[in-house]
Amino acid sequence: MNYLLMILLLVFALSFCTSTSSTTPQENDNGFQRPALYILGDSLVDVGNNNYIEFTITKNNFLPYGIDFPRGKTSTGRYSNGRTVVDIIGETFGLEDYIPPYMDPTTVGDVILRGVNYASGGGGILNETGAVLGNRINMDAQLDNFANTRNYIISKFGDHGANEFLAKALFIVVMGSNDFIDNYFIPFLSIPEQKLLTPTMFVDILISRFRLQLTRLHEMGARKIAVANVGPVGCIPLERRINGILNKTEWHTKSDSCITEMNDAVMYFNKKLNSLVMELNSKFVESKFLNVDIYGLFTHVIDNYQSYGFENYKDSCCQTLPSPLRGLLPCNPKGKVCEDRSKYVFWDEAHPTDATYSVFAKKLLERNSKYVYPCSLQQVYYA
Known part of the structure; x- marks a missing residue:
């Protein structure tokens, strides 16, 4: 992208952001109707879709x-001791209830007009991602599911009304982590793939596929799309334990430090994703794609964990194996849970605690958040 085009795109983006006079809902003659919230993604935002999938180990x-989910509900299918970051964002937006999972048999009829969560633990951008986990709903299948939702909206409002409805809705996409964790960097199993593809080649394949998927989402009516990048997956407890167990190899050192090669590949993906978001904003000028910098935010929290009240940023709160294997496996019904979950950054082998998600949501929803570009989430949601 040449320099002049970048300047023009920046000017347009800023004009879009500043065109919204307020980041709070405005009343109209019929009262404010909060825009719908639609979520596509992986286990970081799955709110129970995998509960309804057979032949999967990621449930x-x-x-x-x-255990800490509010309103007396437990075992919701969320990969957390409590809420996910999208749950908390929905609370902040004033939604009456949490956005339900698509696979829940009760998520039918006018319920879907508030929003739907299509995310699935183990899902990825590539259809082969997560195959080692059994069944899961990858990005292409989630888009198919949204197409079904869209068909109902069209039946309800007609083509023109459906387009207006979806143009007001906010779409949040959190996808890509599993393409590294459960695909390219699986210990031993991914060796043949790594011999065929360099990390940069693999990332280029991811971005090419993601471009098609985000374009399809736009073609189905989405106009406000927040796309999260991938966090420092080389620093999750699972990868730290793997790093500490395996003998030194090309991309492992025998310690509990982060796997830098994974994070390097992720940073390359995030750089390419940032360019893709700019490209889509340039191509679809009537829409707004946001880049949500989860990598930067997660790194900030890990680097400054004590300032947020955390005491442990390396280990999982739920322990299924003794040290030094703690964090190598997911939590299970016999898992030993830390006494104070608010002191841990990670709940299980790969997912944050409710306390961490609360920090994430607060930082992402700041009026001038440096982790959301080019507009704030509120500006886009209430536009």
Whole structure:
């Protein structure tokens, strides 16, 4: 992208952001109707879709998952001791209830007009991602599911009304982590793939596929799309434990430090994703794509964990194996749970605690958040 085009795109983006006079809902003659919220993604934002999938090992509709979930509900299928970041964002936006999972049999009829969550633990950009986990709903299948939702909206409002409805809705996409964790960097199993593809080649394939998927989402009516990048997956407890167990190899050192090669590949992906978001904003000028910098935010929290009240940023709160294997496996019903979950950054082998998600949501929803570009989430949601 040449320099002049970048300047023009920046000017347009800023004009779009400043065209919204307020970041709070405005009343109209009929009262404010909050825009719908639609979420596509992986286990970081799955709110129970995998509960309804057979032949998968990535399902957690049991305690201690959900042990701290509000309103007396437990074992919700969320990959957390409580809420996910999209749950908390929805609360902040004033939604009456949490956005339901698409696969729940009760998510039908006018319920979907508030929003739907299509995310699935183990899902990825590539259809082969997560195959080692059994069944899961990858990005292409999630788009198919949204197409079904869209068909209902069209039946309800007609083509023109559906387009207006979807243009007001906010779409949040959190996808890509599993393409590294459960695809390219699987210990041993991914060796043949790594011999065929360099990390940069693999990332280029991801971006090419993601471009098609985000374009399809736009073609189905989405106009406000927040796309999260991938966090420092080389620093999750699972990868730290793997790093400490395996003998030194090309991309492992025998310690509990982060796997830098994974993070390097992710940073390259995030750089390419940032360019893709700019490209889509330039191509679809009537839309607004946001880049949500989860990598920067997660790194900030890990680097400054004590300032947020955390005491442990390396280990999982739920322990299924003794040290030094703690964090190598997901939490299970017999898992030993840390006494104070608010002191841990990670809940299980790969997912943050409710306390961490609360920090994430607060930082992402700041009026001038440096982790959301080019507009704030509120500006786009209430536009």
